[in-house]
Amino acid sequence: MANDQTPLRSSFLAPISESIWDMKYRLKAPDGRPLDSQVEDTWRRVAKALASVETDPSIWEGRFYGALDGFRFLPAGRIVAGAGTARSVTLFNCFVMGTVEDSMGGIFDALKEAALTMQAGGGIGYDFSTLRPRGAPVKGVGADASGPLSFMDVWDAMCRTIMSAGSRRGAMMATLRCDHPDIEDFVTAKQDPARLRMFNVSVLMTDAFMEAVRADGNWDLVFDGRVFRTIRARELWDRIVRSTYDFAEPGVIFIDRINRENNLRYAETIAATNPCGEQPLPPYGACLLGSVNLARLVQDPFGPGARLDEGELRDLVAVAVRMMDNVVDLSRFPLPQQAEEARTKRRIGLGVTGLADALMTLGLRYGSPEAVDWTRATMRQVARAAYLASVDLAKEKGPFPLFDADRYLDSGTMRRMDEDVRAAVRAHGIRNALLTSIAPTGTISLYAGNVSSGIEPVFATSYTRKVLMPDGSRREEEVVDHAVALWRSLRGDADLPAQVVTAQDLAPMDHVRMQAAAQEWVDSSISKTINVPADIPFEDFRDVYQAAWDLGCKGCTTYRPNAVTGSVLSVAEPPKPAPMAEDKPLERPEELEGATYKLRWPGSEHAIYITVNDIVVDGRRQPFEVFINSKNMEHYAWTVALTRMISAVFRRGGDVTFVVEELKAVFDPRGGAWMGGRYVPSILAAIGIEIEKHLKRIGFMEQADRLVGVDGTATPVERTGKFDDAGWEEAPTADAVAAAPGAACPSCGSYEVRVQEGCLSCATCGFSRCG
Structure with missing residues (x-):
């Protein structure tokens, strides 16, 4: 819990919120003494820091504070923890590193850059498709190449070393193209329990591969123009999906769709994502994240007039875009290339959290056709408001340096954007090349009162946590989902309404439809896990991936509990043996x-x-x-x-x-x-x-x-x-x-x-x- 001299403030929506704030975001002196005495001090610190880059900070500090107040806008954790602290930290969450050159010098230069970035706390993504396959000749040394997986092992060891030095862990993402000759080994690499434990891994799926799978055609595995061998596309597809079915990895990334839908397709090529997949990024790209808390914007929750306050949503999005744009100028970066990339494109990732809780309070069941339509319409409002706010910033501060009106308007999301937004962009430019993303919000959602995370369904309506007290004892407290707690405050012990569902109640296609609906108006991507039951037949599991492709998703991540990976879809206490209570201590035999x-x-x-x-x-x-x-x-x-x-x-x-x-x-x-x-x-x-x-x-x-x-x-x-x-x-x-x-x-x-x-x-x- 927070410092025992600081009582629970009414600002906190749940006891766990104060605990998370105290552990993660509260500014403290090196000796552990709290410098933020209450969460309002944290909001004030962040608002002041983000306003400091404005021409007149006094105008904006109050508006920024107002957006943070009540946990309505939730900047990513690194911003809340680092802004205004005078510490040399990055406020960006994750990075995609530079292209790995296929030479020993290039590989180890890239490794050094990765180490420096991870030391600063950033998660990193890498595409290893540029490295020649195992067994390919290395000219000039009379040897064969060891392949990208061998160098991924080196990255893995580096990450372990950074962790052992006590730095906050940053995750890593490794990608490999579906036509790389080592793709089959890549797919199964993490089935070795000692290998690549610091990586998430994903396969870059091309349009041509997906069409070859559909047609049951052949598929060439190619590097540097040379066909190493030819296999059946469907055989590789099944191997990928089977590995995910049994071992929860790899994920899949539909890379051609990502590049085709990219607003900056005229200026960059994307080949990797950040570790959770919601930010496809070019070499040295950085992701800057923040979320609007939809659960706090519902009027008359659970009532006959329940509705989302659309005016408040538009105003909040506009202020959030300005705050995040200021972070680009305020933040430090581990590498100069990352700073240059961020400032020439000014990419931000504004998303939402609390969506499932908002649906509950509006009377909509997660995954239902009505919920899917509402999600699509709401994300469209977020996108419109964000783009128009960025146009206003361009009028005031100038567009992002690589802006080219004709090519930008013919790219990605802009091709289907509303005509009034397109006209505004053509007339004035736009400050931020890309604006929307839906990120993992697990910790900040707990901080905001245990609202549902991102666009995920509620995991559990409640659970029990043990709290360590100052005297060393422990007490138990119930942690209740935000919407459920709100229902209880309004209706007491009345049964929860039918629209209150959890991840365990949903069919896999409920997840896919919700992800696809949100993706339509998200110009980057979405971090989402499709939870499936342990007994789902393999054929049905494979259909989930096909549906994700057919419905327009940019990637797909599933989790199936099983004997190999274990089960996470459980909120019960750990299994315990049957009680064998005794009235007195057992007597000790002579031998044991x-x-x-x-x-x-x-x-x-x-x-x-x-x-x-x-x-x-x-x-x-x-x-x-x-x-x-x-x-x-x-x-x-x-x-x-x-x-x-x-x-x-x-x-x-x-x-x-x-x-x-x-x-x-x-x-x-x-x-x-x-x-x-x-x-x-x-x-x-x-x-x-x-x-x-x-x-x-x-x-x-x-x-x-x-x-x-x-x-x-x-x-x-x-x-x-x-x-x-x-x-x-x-x-x-x-x-x-x-x-x-x-x-x-x-x-x-x-x-x-x-x-x-x-x-x-x-x-x-x-x-x-x-x-």
Whole structure:
């Protein structure tokens, strides 16, 4: 929670909002002392910073503050956290890096640029299609090329290194064209659990390939004009979709459609996107994001006169466009090429969030024909208002430097834009080349009162989170979806209306139709996850991708829970064994079976040895006692205390799995460590993970997630994966295994982990796999 001297303000719409603000966005001194005493100070700081680039800041500071007030306009998290702090940070979320030249010097120059960008906190996207395939000759050295995947491994190692240095993690996206000779290896690369863990991967689908799939034709795999081999297009298509069905990756990007629909197709060629896919960008392109909160613009919610305030929407969009345009001038950039790209095109990505909540309050069911029509019409209003606001900025400050009226009006979204907007652009130019995008808004949506995220459906109407109190204890609080909380405030305990649905209630095509409706008036792209049930037949799953193509989407990301990737479509507490309550502690037999595990905490000279001994009760094995030993005398007192306390709990019998949960949630204020690709917040959390591994091994806890702890010195544990230097093992699963029932958020230990908007994220603390 926020500093305990700062009471909950009425500005916050839910207790979780204050927690997110305090953890993510509240300005604090280096010693942790809050400098923003309340969220209004944060809004004032951001408004003042964004107004500072105006000729007369006093005119605009108040209007900017008004847009932020009440969580109506939500700039992306980096803007809220960084603007007005005097820190040397970028306010842009993500970047697509420069073209990777097919030479050793070019490859490692690109790697250096990636490292500098990630060090500044930016997520990055790369197209590796420019690298020659594996086995192709390398002239002058008498050797064969190792292929793009081998160099992606180098990028992957770089990202791990940046993470281990303590920087905020930025995700990476790797793309490869569907006609690259190494495409088949690329599609299946992440089925190796030790490979490319820092990447999302997507295949660049061309129009020609999609037509070849439809016609069941042949498909040439080509590099530098040479056909390496020919395969059936439909065979490659099925391989791509099957990998996604089983392993949740790769995604698909319809790259020709993206370039055809690009307002700047006369000035750039796009070959990659940012990590979540909502910003297709040219080399060195940067994405600047912000969202209008539709849930806050509904008048008479759930009432007979429920409607979206269209006038307020237009006014809010106009102010938001100006604020985001100012960020282009205010922000720092990791590389000069990124600054040049941003300032010559002034691309922004204004989108919406809270759409599903708005639909509920208007009486519309997500995915219904009425909801689809409303979404299309609303996004058209957003686009019109944004483009006209940008024209007004061009009158005042000039159009973006690469503006060419004839070619711009004949490109992308402008070809179908309303005639009055086209006339205004022709007469005055436009300040921003592209204006709209729908981004992942998981954390800022929690900050705004747990409104639904982006254009995603509501994940859960409510869930329970555990809150760490200043005295070290924990209390439980209910986190309720914004629209549901509003219904309760109006109608008390009355049953929720029929239009209140969650992601679990929807058919896959409900998702696709909503994405396509929004895409029609979004000039960039959309971050969206199409959740499908675990038992969906493969043929139906494949049809989802075909429908996304047929309906005009620019890409498609799905998530299917299964035995390999785990399930995220669950809001229940982690599975627990049947209770075996005892009235008194169990008596200790003379001999017990057990196992000892060796734990090496990074930076510690001596290993810690954890022994867990078991007892059999009614034919069922359960933990009985724990011993923790180390040569490091600094640990002696607390390891003895921990040994005695955990053993006392185990000897009472019953459901003792909460011990694991509590240990894994312990944070060390000095910082945790990255071990085996997951963040462990303290040495106590690492011990908890080892105990959890043991409980799962003996069958006391279900094997809901497949991540196994550190190497044991006396345990015949079956090994199925690969080890890193710390001795941690990852079983062969996809990244989303961390979201399986029973698995905890790697940051806070919560079980509220889910895949939305193409991103693994925690609803309790806002942790995101995408940075």
